[in-house]
């Protein structure tokens with residue numbers, strides 16, 4: 404199965420607990436005012452990649468990590484591919500998985516394909532970004548209306564406290580990119 408992605412980043416420290424390998428899915432129709440990642444909205448932007456290849460890149464032995472983060476864009480707008488990726492990551496014994504979503508936990512639970520993804524996810528940060536609601540860094544949320552939902556025992560709320568919220572890195576073309584929940 405193919406999935407459209409915006410970017411992969413290895414060795415991130417501002418996208419969840421510890422050192423993380425991150426993929427941003429491409430495509431989002433939610434249009435939260437003030438969104439940090441408008442370049443991820445176009446459904447046909449980014450690049451298409453096979454899910455197995457994506458999994459191999461996220462779990463590359465050259466980039467050991469403490470966890471995998473899946474962000475966007477809106478990952479659940481490619482829910483079949485997301486499920487496929489999560490199953491593949493589990494098969495390969497991936498470290499804990501954090502997923503960011505603009506949908507609320509209730510919306511995700513009430514959609515059959517999204518709900519099928521939840522047992523493979525360790526933590527969710529979910530709900531639409533609201534620039535009028537200040538961030539809550541104790542829950543690692545870029546706006547206070549968002550929820551941190553722990554879905555397994557691999558994380559506790561404490562793991563999400565006092566994390567870096569912004570980082571800089573270079574893309575393949577040498578451009579400086581800002582990443583993290585306060586970027």
Ligand code: SF4
Nearest residue numbers: 431434435438476505
């Ligand atoms: S869900 Fe995320 S990517 Fe989509 S508009 Fe909202 S903040 Fe931006």
